[in-house]
Amino acid sequence: MFSFFRYLGSGCSLGDIHYNYLIGKSTAATIIPHVCETIWKKLKNIVMSEPTKGKWNEISMKFEKNSKFPNCLGALDGKHIRLIQPEHTGSLFYNYKHYFSLVLLAVADADYCFVWVDIGAFGKNSDSGIFKNSSLYKRLTEGSLDIPEPKPLVIKNKSVELPHVIVADEAFGMMENLMRPYGGRSLTHPKKIFNYRITLARRYVECTFGIMCNKWRILHRPLDVNVEFAEKIVKAICTLHNYVRMRDGYT
Template structure:
């Protein structure tokens, strides 16, 4: 019993020593106490308001868009306590936008904005969540039938592809290996990632996003497990009824979504013809379909270059990474509609990575879908499109 009592006393004294070591010397570090006088927000924000172009470059949105986004202040405001004052809502929003716009580290925000690293992390994650929760329905709503027809008119005008309701594709968002995740997030390109599956219109705006799937999964499997696909197969998306193509009036064709070879051919999903030894007509159709599909590639490029957090691996937890991607997709549409996009946002597409996995399709599946694709192939084409493809 004496030995056991000695061991118990030793553990008790050892734990007390550890607690004394961990005891906070200062409630707030002296450097952080100068936030109101020397913090980046207080030194720079008023000067940025005097120059709209500099403001846009710093926050990736106009002054008017920033103020409109600040309607979240009711939920961003925190109460002051007897111990310390809360961080203002505009400052919280400014920190979040700067983090997403530059991809800087939390440590850099810690020094620039004079807030604790854990506080900065909490502020950014909370703000990202609020942006998604309260602005998703406004910025990425499910289109109505009238909106679907408007999207189809846009693709016909801008890509010369009829009956197209959107371009769909998947991208890998690089992340630091999550703890205890094994190979779930390790993709075939040999890095760790989460998936962003998205569809866009011809105005480079997202109309559907599915975020956070494991990096090892393919676009096709993510698409088939999404709520969008379930609603598509159950006819709940309010797609326009099949109609005649502009060039032909003999057969009513359904409206379709265009994707690459990773997606299976179906009644409402068009993919290119496979193989190398294909006819000239099939090559022309593949070219026409690619002209429509490139809009999602351009949308990913604009997203990645505006919100440059995607130019490096996300060194945060998976839940935090998902919140970041969700917020950026909402902000992409929010800024795209209100401010357009700047030329420098389209100069490169670093940060997002293609998923080139090719889905296998059964030989007997979707015979009607094959007939529909052949009908698209045999529609009249523009003379310059015909001349672009070598026979």
């Protein structure tokens, strides 16, 4: 386990593990993905379980308290995880930022924890395209996520029932439970205020990615492993990120 946490936490190579722990590189390349997979399977449903209606309400209340954005269930965004070009994949993993990557698409809450993740999409794909092929999109479309009923909000002295939403950037399409900012430059003052508020809510997923990368420094360099190994690394890191946040009391 020391070698596993050294590998993920420091960003050292399998060669460094070989020299420091007297473990063969091929042995390390077998053990580490096995540990990653075990962590994901054993801890995922504990630290990243599907929210109940009560949990969604807790998340919504924290977003309203911290970002002044009511009825918010989480912030959605994608992060490109750098890779050394995988063999026999052509340009599938080559992204618009001009490097090879796989995509981590995630929803984060106001405690900087992951509520939902989708890992392994090709780097060339857009966040919105990945989302439309994800389990989250399917569940939102089906209405099977146990999302709370619309909540009345007072707008201009009138009570209006509005749905609970996940917030995202302008790359994503609108849905009943997915909210994006207004597009364009010539916006009215109320629309600018709305965009500012939604930006405050969206920053939670960006900060979550930042906290994760700061702690698990293997993400500071391109992953020099095959795609399956890379996916297992990212799954384990997302799981451990939530575990550490919960253990440390979200500080």
